[in-house]
Amino acid sequence: MLLHRDFEHENNWHAADAEDFHELLKLYQDLAFQLVFYPATSKAPRDKDWTTTPYPIEDYHKGQNVGVKLGTPLAEHKYLADVDSIGSKLRR
Numbered sequence: 001m002l003l004h005r006d007f008e009h010e011n012n013w014h015a016a017d018a019e020d021f022h023e024l025l026k027l028y029q030d031l032a033f034q035l036v037f038y039p040a041t042s043k044a045p046r047d048k049d050w051t052t053t054p055y056p057i058e059d060y061h062k063g064q065n066v067g068v069k070l071g072t073p074l075a076e077h078k079y080l081a082d083v084d085s086i087g088s089k090l091r092r
Contacts, residue, residue: 025057032073034069036068037060037064038050039064039065040065042065044067
């Protein structure tokens with residue numbers, strides 16, 4: 001699976017082709033990540049019930065943004081979280 005960064009658009013990563021991208025989505029699903037798909041024109045999901053709606057890989061359309069629902073169980077007592085740090089101030 002080959003990923004590359006789109007340097008014209010900061011923080012954008014793209015799979016080399018559609019087949020690789022679907023393999024990546026499948027890997028995320030196999031890791032128990034709960035995915036959410038939303039328009040590329042949006043910075044976040046806008047669907048009313050996106051937090052409880054399942055998003056099967058088959059519903060993904062080329063060009064959509066892909067997010068992962070945080071705080072959902074990956075396994076017993078294991079969760080995915082996003083932590084922002086303030087850099088070196090946390091290191092002592």
